[in-house]
Amino acid sequence: MEKALTPAMEDYLELIVKLKQENKVVRVRDIAKGMNVKMPSVTSMLNSLAKKNLIHHERYEYVDFTPLGLKQAQKALHKHMILFNFLKNVLKLDSEHADDEACRMEHAVSSATLKKLVEFIRFIELCPKGTFDFLEYFKSHCRDGSSKEKCEKHLKESLEKFFPKGRVQ
Amino acid sequence: MEKALTPAMEDYLELIVKLKQENKVVRVRDIAKGMNVKMPSVTSMLNSLAKKNLIHHERYEYVDFTPLGLKQAQKALHKHMILFNFLKNVLKLDSEHADDEACRMEHAVSSATLKKLVEFIRFIELCPKGTFDFLEYFKSHCRDGSSKEKCEKHLKESLEKFFPKGRVQ
DNA sequence: TTAAAAAGTTAGATTAAACTAAGATTATAA
DNA sequence: TTATAATCTTAGTTTAATCTAACTTTTTAA
Numbered sequence: 001m002e003k004a005l006t007p008a009m010e011d012y013l014e015l016i017v018k019l020k021q022e023n024k025v026v027r028v029r030d031i032a033k034g035m036n037v038k039m040p041s042v043t044s045m046l047n048s049l050a051k052k053n054l055i056h057h058e059r060y061e062y063v064d065f066t067p068l069g070l071k072q073a074q075k076a077l078h079k080h081m082i083l084f085n086f087l088k089n090v091l092k093l094d095s096e097h098a099d100d101e102a103c104r105m106e107h108a109v110s111s112a113t114l115k116k117l118v119e120f121i122r123f124i125e126l127c128p129k130g131t132f133d134f135l136e137y138f139k140s141h142c143r144d145g146s147s148k149e150k151c152e153k154h155l156k157e158s159l160e161k162f163f164p165k166g167r168v169q
Numbered sequence: 170m171e172k173a174l175t176p177a178m179e180d181y182l183e184l185i186v187k188l189k190q191e192n193k194v195v196r197v198r199d200i201a202k203g204m205n206v207k208m209p210s211v212t213s214m215l216n217s218l219a220k221k222n223l224i225h226h227e228r229y230e231y232v233d234f235t236p237l238g239l240k241q242a243q244k245a246l247h248k249h250m251i252l253f254n255f256l257k258n259v260l261k262l263d264s265e266h267a268d269d270e271a272c273r274m275e276h277a278v279s280s281a282t283l284k285k286l287v288e289f290i291r292f293i294e295l296c297p298k299g300t301f302d303f304l305e306y307f308k309s310h311c312r313d314g315s316s317k318e319k320c321e322k323h324l325k326e327s328l329e330k331f332f333p334k335g336r337v338q
Numbered sequence: 339t340t341a342a343a344a345a346g347t348t349a350g351a352t353t354a355a356a357c358t359a360a361g362a363t364t365a366t367a368a
Numbered sequence: 369t370t371a372t373a374a375t376c377t378t379a380g381t382t383t384a385a386t387c388t389a390a391c392t393t394t395t396t397a398a
Contacts, residue, residue, distance in 0.1 A: 091285040101277065101278065101279060107277070110269075110270060113256065
């Protein structure tokens with residue numbers, strides 16, 4: 001079994017993916033800038049990543065992924081984006097903070113929790129038009145799933161209890 | 170300015186608080202067990218914490234907090250509990266996972282984000298009986314606060330749009 | 339009341355991730 | 369086309385957190 005990546009390694013991989021998208025080509029200088037470290041730290045980390053078969057790197061040349069490395073990087077980036085989305089669109093943090101925080105949270109959050117979070121966001125976005133007893137409903141959604149129809153049905157039922165006369169005004 | 174605590178230091182302080190509550194008295198053996206490390210690691214960390222004026226520790230004796238250390242420990246524990254609450258009661262993770270995860274997330278989450286999260290949970294718990302356009306409403310809640318009355322008013326207004334006839338059934 | 343067990347410490351090594359200083363390679367431009 | 373600048377690497381150091389092995393102190397119980 002392969003040993004798990006360290007948080008720092010994940011951060012580097014993620015940055016490398018982004019740099020590749022932006023610049024086509026990935027160089028030590030830019031990784032250093034992006035990670036806020038000095039170039040020798042990058043060289044050293046690149047050696048570690050290469051030893052783990054996550055990147056290719058020949059002395060003085062550009063950096064590139066192995067297939068394994070690319071997969072890992074994308075996985076990390078995916079986690080990042082979900083957390084970013086939650087922080088920005090649910091908790092309403094500004095983009096910069098949301099990005100910082102997501103970057104640190106990635107390494108703490110298991111994929112089980114991430115899945116739950118995705119469910120939760122999906123739920124909120126599916127039923128933004130409101131529902132009664134939100135968390136109770138979320139629980140049943142986790143068990144049985146949701147649909148627009150179910151939401152409306154649930155809403156009607158809940159309204160009955162809340163406004164017993166059946167009238168809204 | 171005091172240098173910030175490392176994640177590990179926060180973890181130790183938090184555990185020490187818990188042990189003190191459980192056992193009255195805090196000993197190296199139990200810290201080692203609680204942190205899943207060997208005793209020499211504990212001794213070494215206790216020296217660091219003492220140097221930072223967070224605990225008292227005389228050779229071969231029990232560990233205790235300084236006032237500063239207690240404050241830090243309680244702050245960390247507070248963060249932990251909020252995250253635990255979110256993971257358990259909102260995302261519906263089981264207790265053990267929620268605790269693990271909270272322990273790792275603590276070090277990633279800023280107090281600004283924590284505050285937002287508390288707001289969010291408070292909102293959910295205040296208005297569990299449902300509201301329309303959830304996130305939009307959460308935003309206005311962040312601006313202006315909420316109350317049961319506001320929630321009901323908002324709900325009625327939203328219902329008007331959703332069931333134009335004014336009838337629920 | 340003292341020998342064995344339990345608890346704690348010290349010394350020294352290891353690992354990951356950073357750093358500085360100095361040297362090597364590559365690219366640029368006068 | 370060669371001197372300078374930019375980029376990158378090597379070598380060696382530092383810090384935080386861990387470990388093992390060996391030693392010391394304290395506790396326990398025969």
